[in-house]
Amino acid sequence: MIDNLPPLREVIAAHELSAKKQLGQNFLLDLNLTHKIARQAGDLTGCDVLEVGPGPGGLTRGLLACGARHVLAIEKDPRALPALEQIAAAYPGRLTVITGDALAIDPLAHLTPPIRIAANLPYNVGTELLIRWLTPRDWPPFWQSLTLMFQKEVAERIVAKPGSKAYGRLALLAQWRAEARIVMTLPPEAFTPAPKVHSAVVHLTALPEPRFPADPAVLTQVTSAGFNQRRKMLRASLRGLHPQIEGLLEGAGIPPTARAEEIELERFCTLARALKAAREA
Template sequence: MPDLPPLRDVVNRYGLIATKALGQNFLFDEQLLDRIAAVPGRLKGENVLEVGPGPGGLTRALLRAGAKVTAIEMDRRCLPALAELAEAFPGQLTVIEGDATKIAPATLFDGPWHVAANLPYNVGTALFTGWLSGQSWPPQWKSLTLMFQQEVAERIIAPTGSDAFGRLAILAQWRANPRIAMKVHRSAFTPPPKVMSAIVHVTPADMPEGVSARMLERVTEAAFGQRRKMLRQSLKGLPGALAALDQLRIDPQRRAETLKVADFVAIARVLSA
């Protein structure tokens, strides 16, 4: 294992100040980073996509775990620090300068991959929903291990009936298994964000048969677009939706947050037929 200088020294040497515009908050605690890298399980020889590695804190931990890391970084100030890591771990790290929202992971790997990232706050949810969307399932990724604001993490795992339950929970839960693996105090970051954070771990599950992913998105978009209204009002603009409620014996006077994920899947299945 290479003897690396403290990450804080690397940041100071290259003058890397976290910028709010890029949603950056750096983690320096090596033990914490190793714990995060351990969440997906054994990574030795596994392909891992990392988005927004910054100076390479989590990257170091993933490399120590034996992963083959492909890191996408759009802040060119961080590239020299990442280049040092690539030299220290020959053949294990590939760094791509670019915008992760515009790069298809499938073009980067020959086989399946994991995703592990302290996601930039300003693009985290968009990337997450992109990885979970689309009709093709199971996905090519094997797991997602992602840092979010704690509020977003709680929306991902939210149960039916809770204030946090909504479109993000349904998207994450209808064919995947999300959980909060650990919480991270704001004081662990430099600079400290205003909110607490959490690590969400997601693995694919079986996709229900006879359901169009796009139709499920349309149903949830309509239902939660007016979440305080009854279903008979929020779904009336979606052709066939009210008839589907009647067929499934779902009371149209209920509100969207009272339905289970399985209920939304059932409605989408009827409308997909």
């Protein structure tokens, strides 16, 4: 038992909190597991933590028990509020709950650095939130680390290496500015209701600066064009970016006949720098 609050099954029954498919909800009821996920977020003492989609509050309880200075929980489902209020009362002054859509709320008004993000993300918004957190206007970002639960397939795309089927824009985006690794996998039966797929927790630590220099907008253009037509050779998929794209590819050490999934991050950054210079010439 991590605190003196009731087990999550009792909390869900008491507040009639059956998971809603349209909200992407799958609740993790084992408090030992939620506590373990919270520990993967690192040393939380002295940190504010942003949590999206707390539901009945299993991970919230883990984060507070692990010593988080303050947790800001954003929850779209008003049915979960009484359960979260119960947790707030057990941890006075350390939990703030905001009702609403995490995609529409700016959490920074409620958080004080250092900030970590930890969440069992709703399946339907998880990838979009991750991309937002990885692509702020300024870097380093407001967060030190992200500890996030995804479908296992999405988690594998985040940590994928060149040459694998999972390798794509998400891997490049995550690995350009962060250290990413899978720290836990969970079977469907760990959740209520059980999803059809396995899940995995990914821990991303923000790098002080990107691994290789590149203009974010140009790098996005290059990787989007390359991976949107991943079966095509790069000289064809990137043709619309510059009239001399074959020469730019060769200058970046990339065979024009290669496909996007064969090219490592450093070469994509080299190409993005060359493309920007060619456009400005």
